[in-house]
Amino acid sequence: MQITRAAEYGVLGLTALARRPLGEVVMIETLCAEEDIPNSFLGKILQSLSKAGIVKSARGSGGGFSLARNPSEVTALEIIEAIEGPISLQRCLDEDLGCEHSGGCALCSLFAEAQERVKEVFSRTTLADLTGRHIPNGLVRQARSRASDAHPATPHPTPLPVAGRIPLEAESTR
Amino acid sequence: MQITRAAEYGVLGLTALARRPLGEVVMIETLCAEEDIPNSFLGKILQSLSKAGIVKSARGSGGGFSLARNPSEVTALEIIEAIEGPISLQRCLDEDLGCEHSGGCALCSLFAEAQERVKEVFSRTTLADLTGRHIPNGLVRQARSRASDAHPATPHPTPLPVAGRIPLEAESTR
DNA sequence: CTTTTCCGGACCAATTTCGTCCGGTTCAAT
DNA sequence: ATTGAACCGGACGAAATTGGTCCGGAAAAG
Numbered sequence: 199m200q201i202t203r204a205a206e207y208g209v210l211g212l213t214a215l216a217r218r219p220l221g222e223v224v225m226i227e228t229l230c231a232e233e234d235i236p237n238s239f240l241g242k243i244l245q246s247l248s249k250a251g252i253v254k255s256a257r258g259s260g261g262g263f264s265l266a267r268n269p270s271e272v273t274a275l276e277i278i279e280a281i282e283g284p285i286s287l288q289r290c291l292d293e294d295l296g297c298e299h300s301g302g303c304a305l306c307s308l309f310a311e312a313q314e315r316v317k318e319v320f321s322r323t324t325l326a327d328l329t330g331r332h333i334p335n336g337l338v339r340q341a342r343s344r345a346s347d348a349h350p351a352t353p354h355p356t357p358l359p360v361a362g363r364i365p366l367e368a369e370s371t372r
Numbered sequence: 373m374q375i376t377r378a379a380e381y382g383v384l385g386l387t388a389l390a391r392r393p394l395g396e397v398v399m400i401e402t403l404c405a406e407e408d409i410p411n412s413f414l415g416k417i418l419q420s421l422s423k424a425g426i427v428k429s430a431r432g433s434g435g436g437f438s439l440a441r442n443p444s445e446v447t448a449l450e451i452i453e454a455i456e457g458p459i460s461l462q463r464c465l466d467e468d469l470g471c472e473h474s475g476g477c478a479l480c481s482l483f484a485e486a487q488e489r490v491k492e493v494f495s496r497t498t499l500a501d502l503t504g505r506h507i508p509n510g511l512v513r514q515a516r517s518r519a520s521d522a523h524p525a526t527p528h529p530t531p532l533p534v535a536g537r538i539p540l541e542a543e544s545t546r
Numbered sequence: 547c548t549t550t551t552c553c554g555g556a557c558c559a560a561t562t563t564c565g566t567c568c569g570g571t572t573c574a575a576t
Numbered sequence: 577a578t579t580g581a582a583c584c585g586g587a588c589g590a591a592a593t594t595g596g597t598c599c600g601g602a603a604a605a606g
Contacts, residue, residue, distance in 0.1 A: 256583080260575095
């Protein structure tokens with residue numbers, strides 16, 4: 199009854215992408231560093247997202263991934279289903295298999311309703327929403343180590359950006 | 373993102389129990405036959421339900437399981453959590469583990485909402501509701517074979533009980 | 547004391563999850 | 577043209593989970 203890590207990482211990776219200007223091309227490695235995701239795994243996940251048209255890939259040097267659409271037009275449901283396939287809380291609800299019970303099935307009716315609710319939440323939440331709420335672990339750590347480089351004596355009060363936008367490398371360093 | 377068979381079988385087994393007068397003691401084997409559940413597996417599942425106080429067990433000859441409470445006072449959520457442990461759509465939401473992200477986490481907020489919806493559906497649905505909706509495969513098959521025993525020439529129009537109560541062995545045979 | 551039935555732990559096979567790895571392809575820059 | 581950077585995609589594999597089975601034991605009834 200849990201989402202897979204793949205879907206989890208997919209969402210996180212996309213928020214990292216969405217934090218940037220639309221269309222900016224970013225390497226897998228950079229995204230992984232920001233969100234604490236195993237490197238080669240995110241590669242696989244982004245392939246699925248690319249096939250689903252959520253992300254565009256560019257090969258060769260200077261290549262990487264970029265968002266294919268505006269973050270406010272990508273729903274969590276799309277992301278998750280692109281990675282895991284259609285959501286189905288129970289066997290009965292598998293679209294092509296169907297329920298093996300003859301007349302009525304206690305499980306079908308119960309899980310169908312729950313599944314609808316879940317899909318409703320997921321389809322109402324956009325990547326923009328998610329990005330707004332999210333503070334990536336990786337970026338926070340990076341900021342912290344940069345800060346302690348600057349004032350090596352300061353032990354605790356390293357001030358972290360806590361709300362709103364998080365400064366990217368380009369702006370925050372020097 | 374799917375419920376386990378254990379939980380599935382647990383719900384089905386309980387509907388079989390709930391179809392009978394409250395307190396009636398039924399053997400595992402009978403329940404399995406009615407709902408098409410592997411025999412020894414349901415044993416395991418019923419142990420959990422017994423520990424959770426949903427079902428009472430009686431050992432020895434004439435023993436078996438009986439519902440501990442009125443079907444309308446047992447929720448689907450109780451049943452499922454008795455078998456699978458607390459529902460958690462995502463790691464962040466594991467009660468004791470918690471979320472490893474520092475400030476805000478896109479995943480927490482998303483899945484917390486979805487999870488609440490699911491739990492709401494499950495806790496609003498009672499065993500009585502489920503039993504009312506359900507027509508067990510096993511019983512239908514049993515009825516069919518009994519009927520074709522009686523009229524071996526009748527190929528198709530074997531009339532099956534389709535809605536409402538389903539006659540149990542005791543009443544339907546002879 | 548024998549039979550019946552659940553208890554509960556050990557065990558096992560299959561599947562899924564969570565990745566890694568590597569050769570191939572594409573693209574840019576030299 | 578060559579080189580290096582980066583994704584593509586399939587194969588591979590270890591670990592965890594799922595979906596059960598099995599068996600010796602305990603308890604209850606006759």
